[in-house]
Amino acid sequence: MTQLSAAQRIPRSRPRLRSTWLYRPGTDLLIAWSWLPFYAVTALVASAGTADAVVVAILGWVLAISLLHQPLTLLLVYGDSGQFRAHRRLFVWGPIVAVGLIGATAVLGLWVLVLPIAAAWQVFHTQQQRYGLLRIYGRKAGYGSPRLDRAMCYLPLAAVTALVVALPAASDQLHRFAAGIGSDNASKLDQLFAARGTILLLLVPLVVAALVAVGLYLRQERAACRAGEANPAKWNYLLASAALLAGLVVNPVAGLVAYVAAHALEYILVVDRTLAARYGRSSPPSSLLGVLAGTTVRRNLLLAGFFLVLALVNVExxxxxxxxxxxxxxxxxxxxxxxxxxxxxxxxxxxxxAEFGVRPAAPG
Known part of the structure; x- marks a missing residue:
């Protein structure tokens, strides 16, 4: 019997995995799971069946949060002279073109075309944000596929959307809580349910495509584990995304509230961290935001005041x-x-x- 060498007798240890967070564990957990309280409260109230007005109010507040987070982009652009100079032509002409396009739509009465396009673009925009965060997790760990990340952001959502439309509960909840999402949003969803026959035909292919994407992603992560490259912090974000999709199936109205809240809160948290990284330095401020967001106290006051003013202007x-x-x-x-x-x-x-702690992607 051949005697094994000492190296052969010692079992090969698996590479130790290290979580590489976007920011810090607490911040990343908040980014991934901030939607959960919104889902839990809405699902609890909706299941009671006697407090529909409360659900309508929750929907209204969440849509207001979604509305108020959008001008943060304008703050980042027009509050930083360096940011503005980087794409001066876009930031000068953008508002003029936008007012012209939307104004012409209003004059010509083409809202019927704008509303479904806006709804589809909102979903695309939301998923692109999730895709961006997923890519950063992968790049910080040094592995991953942009195509697989994109597939994981879109295919499961498409399959779940088709499944939700196929369920009678979703249509029932739409008519119960239509007042909370507004007549325009309700009409968009009505159009979606009107296409139920077509969507049912797509359900099986979409589910199969989603399962294939999940299978390929699991294979990628398994290979990364073996190589010692996998990023458990990314798994947390993926788990939260999967839980959100499952929540949409279990309770569509609570899932809708959570989905809208997740996007807005993610954005607010990322902007807060970006302001801290970009302007919270000891060097002299070189822009308006450098003055207004140069310390933690000033940054918090800026964001609180910004949202308060926007809320008051919106109401007025x-x-x-x-x-x-x-x-x-x-x-x-x-x-x-x-x-x-x-x-x-x-x-x-x-x-x-640099603000996310990754190397710039190679061009091409």
């Missing part, structure tokens, strides 16, 4: 100007938010990459 506008004019303002701000975000958060930019 809704009560004093025509509904069409109000919608024009809302959609102009939303369009600028979507367009500017696609530019200012690109991790290919060295400054953005």
């Amino acid at each position: 506008l809704r009560g004093t100007i025509p509904a069409t004019a109000y919608l024009v303002i809302i959609y102009v701000v939303g369009l600028l938010h979507f367009g500017y975000d696609a530019v200012i958060w690109k991790a290919r930019r060295p400054a953005v990459a």
Whole structure:
């Protein structure tokens, strides 16, 4: 019998995995799971069946939070001269073009075209934000596939959306709580339910595609574990995303509240951390935001004051100007938010990459 050498007798230890967070564990957990209290409260109240007005109020407040987070993009752009100079032409002409487009839509009465496009773009924008965070987790750990990350952001959501539309409970809840999401949003969902037959035909292919994406992702993570590259911090974010999708199936109205809240709160938290990283340094401030957000106290006061002023302006506008004019303002701000975000958060930019602690992606 051959005697084993000492090296052969010692079992090979697995590489030790290290969590690489976006910021700190507490902040990342808050980013991933901030939607959970909204879901729990809404599901609890909705299940009672006797407090529909409370659910409607929750929907209204969450949509207000979603509305108020959008102008943060304008603060980041127009409050920093360096940011503004980087894309001066876009930031000068953007508002003019947006007002022209949305104003023409209002004059021509084309809201029926704008509403579904805006709804689809909102979902795309939300998922792109989640995709961006997922990519940063992977890049901080030094592994991952952009295609797989994108597939994980879109295919499971598409499958869950088709499944929810196929469930009678979702349609019932829409009619129960339509007042809370507004007539425009309710009409968008009505259009979705009207296409139930087509969506049912797509359900099986979408579920299969989602399962394939999940399987490929699990294989990627298993390989990363063996190589000692896997990032458990990313798993936390993926788990929270999966739980949110499961919540949509179990209770669609609570899931909708959580989905909207998750996007807005994620954005607010990332902006807060960005302000701290970008302007909370000892060097002399070189922009307005450098003065207003240079310390923790000033940054907190800035954000609190910003949201308070926006809330008051929003209430005043809704009560004093025509509904069409109000919608024009809302959609102009939303369009600028979507367009500017696609530019200012690109991790290919060295400054953005540095704030997240990753190397800029190679061009091409």
